[in-house]
Amino acid sequence: MTSALKKADAVDRVSASKELGSLRSLDMAEVELRDVNATLQAAGKGENDNRWEVLNPRGSHAVAVGLDVPIEVTVKGSTGYYCAGMNKKATVHVEGSVGPGVAENMMSGTVIVEGDASQYAGATGHGGLLVIKGNASSRCGISMKGIDIVVHGNIGHMSAFMAQKGNLVVLGDAGGALGDSIYEARLFVRGSVASLGADCIEKEMRPEHLEILKDLLERAGADASPSEFKRYGSARKLYNFNIDHAGEY
Amino acid sequence: MCGIVGLFLKKDELRPRLGELLTDMLVTMTDRGPDSAGIAIYGDSADGIKFTVQSDTPKEDFAGLEEALRAAIDAPVSLKVLDTHAVITVAQATAATAEAFLEGRGLRIMGKGESMEIFKEVGLPQEVADRFGLRAMSGSHGIGHTRMATESAVTTLGAHPFSTAEDECIVHNGSLSNHNDMRRRLTKKGFVAKTENDTEVAACYVSSRIAEGANLREALEGALEDLDGFYTFVTGTKDGFGVVRDPIACKPAVMAETDDYVAFASEYRAFADLPGIENARVWEPEPATVYFWER
Numbered sequence: 001m002t003s004a005l006k007k008a009d010a011v012d013r014v015s016a017s018k019e020l021g022s023l024r025s026l027d028m029a030e031v032e033l034r035d036v037n038a039t040l041q042a043a044g045k046g047e048n049d050n051r052w053e054v055l056n057p058r059g060s061h062a063v064a065v066g067l068d069v070p071i072e073v074t075v076k077g078s079t080g081y082y083c084a085g086m087n088k089k090a091t092v093h094v095e096g097s098v099g100p101g102v103a104e105n106m107m108s109g110t111v112i113v114e115g116d117a118s119q120y121a122g123a124t125g126h127g128g129l130l131v132i133k134g135n136a137s138s139r140c141g142i143s144m145k146g147i148d149i150v151v152h153g154n155i156g157h158m159s160a161f162m163a164q165k166g167n168l169v170v171l172g173d174a175g176g177a178l179g180d181s182i183y184e185a186r187l188f189v190r191g192s193v194a195s196l197g198a199d200c201i202e203k204e205m206r207p208e209h210l211e212i213l214k215d216l217l218e219r220a221g222a223d224a225s226p227s228e229f230k231r232y233g234s235a236r237k238l239y240n241f242n243i244d245h246a247g248e249y
Numbered sequence: 250m251c252g253i254v255g256l257f258l259k260k261d262e263l264r265p266r267l268g269e270l271l272t273d274m275l276v277t278m279t280d281r282g283p284d285s286a287g288i289a290i291y292g293d294s295a296d297g298i299k300f301t302v303q304s305d306t307p308k309e310d311f312a313g314l315e316e317a318l319r320a321a322i323d324a325p326v327s328l329k330v331l332d333t334h335a336v337i338t339v340a341q342a343t344a345a346t347a348e349a350f351l352e353g354r355g356l357r358i359m360g361k362g363e364s365m366e367i368f369k370e371v372g373l374p375q376e377v378a379d380r381f382g383l384r385a386m387s388g389s390h391g392i393g394h395t396r397m398a399t400e401s402a403v404t405t406l407g408a409h410p411f412s413t414a415e416d417e418c419i420v421h422n423g424s425l426s427n428h429n430d431m432r433r434r435l436t437k438k439g440f441v442a443k444t445e446n447d448t449e450v451a452a453c454y455v456s457s458r459i460a461e462g463a464n465l466r467e468a469l470e471g472a473l474e475d476l477d478g479f480y481t482f483v484t485g486t487k488d489g490f491g492v493v494r495d496p497i498a499c500k501p502a503v504m505a506e507t508d509d510y511v512a513f514a515s516e517y518r519a520f521a522d523l524p525g526i527e528n529a530r531v532w533e534p535e536p537a538t539v540y541f542w543e544r
Contacts, residue, residue: 080518
């Protein structure tokens with residue numbers, strides 16, 4: 001890691017904005033992935049080390065994972081599997097597309113993807129905000145546990161499967177079997193829904209939902225009105241134990 | 250797991266670089282499949298039919314083969330040896346006799362066609378590419394595979410691509426669940442898979458549909474109906490390049506298109522060195538959707 005820090009220092013650039021601190025670079029053409037992540041994980045504790053950019057990711061897996069400090073990281077290009085996985089407190093901005101499992105198991109913080117996301121974006125996330133400005137493919141928000149996800153484009157099939165908590169907002173269309181076996185997550189879709197999964201139904205949009213939606217759309221930089229969306233959620237017939245069915249077990 | 254790559258050139262300018270670009274893509278996918286690798290490349294059309302044959306004992310088997318084949322078919326033969334493989338070209342009229350002769354000598358026919366050549370072996374993708382000199386090859390399109398075997402043995406014949414008809418080939422990431430039933434059905438139709446591998450059954454399926462009059466797009470649409478299991482397939486014909494994923498689509502896939510080419514890979518990493526990739530349209534192919542390009 002020492003060598004990585006030296007290399008990182010060597011390519012430091014001073015930002016025009018002093019309030020935000022200087023921008024420091026990690027070039028993956030020179031620095032190994034493990035050293036990139038170790039450097040980012042150790043950052044945010046000293047002076048001028050809270051703004052970083054990662055250059056030349058070239059589709060690498062596990063870029064900027066396991067961060068637990070409130071730093072800003074910009075990834076200049078597309079990444080592979082599990083980008084910004086397990087994120088806590090940090091803001092990770094990907095100026096490209098991401099492979100499967102972006103922000104999987106995120107705890108808090110913000111992850112913004114300028115391009116598309118592959119399968120299971122935000123899977124099992126406990127908190128924080130994941131914004132995908134392009135499309136997300138299948139299984140977006142699978143087993144989400146409190147994360148908020150805003151997708152500017154479309155999402156693929158089996159999204160929000162077994163989603164337990166949090167909000168999934170889709171400005172475009174949703175693929176088949178949306179919200180299959182869903183628990184208490186809220187799903188908001190502006191476009192069409194190819195089909196709803198088991199125990200997922202359209203629900204009434206009440207004022208408190210419009211408030212949640214308005215806030216999420218603003219924070220995600222999405223130009224859409226809450227009134228254009230429909231809300232979907234659990235019919236609560238699948239996961240609740242029904243005493244009348246006791247004899248069937 | 251397995252890694253698959255494909256590159257289909259829309260313009261001739263990149264033809265001399267096809268082998269180089271495809272090899273780099275293939276080697277990048279080593280992590281996904283380090284046990285064997287293979288490539289099918291559509292090069293210059295031969296004046297006749299090219300057979301790519303393989304032998305475990307190439308020194309013995311390829312010595313004197315050209316002369317023996319020439320005598321057997323009483324017609325000109327050209328033969329080019331590349332490690333364990335040899336590419337043998339004969340006139341169309343003598344192809345059937347030549348094929349019977351080659352099989353009679355115990356050689357394994359990996360593929361045949363006017364332009365397609367297939368090279369595959371056990372080993373790391375970089376080693377396999379070096380043995381055959383893949384980087385130096387030119388052509389219009391090609392597909393490649395790095396294998397992590399799951400359902401049949403790690404052997405040369407179990408490596409991909411598979412070819413079961415002239416100028417047709419397929420690579421596969423996934424596993425089929427109805428390949429035994431499909432194998433029996435195809436055998437009855439006369440399309441006999443030579444190995445125990447599930448992907449070869451898929452190759453036979455596509456070949457059978459094309460033989461029945463379907464184009465590659467229709468054959469792949471048929472695969473969505475008739476083949477059960479997990480699959481991302483990338484296929485080649487003399488002039489065409491096709492991609493299809495099963496409806497569940499858990500096997501990864503990404504595509505890139507520019508004015509110059511269409512590229513496929515299991516992961517974006519494989520595209521990082523393609524010319525103009527920063528301005529390419531990059532997307533994930535939809536499940537149960539056939540993508541098809543033709544020259």
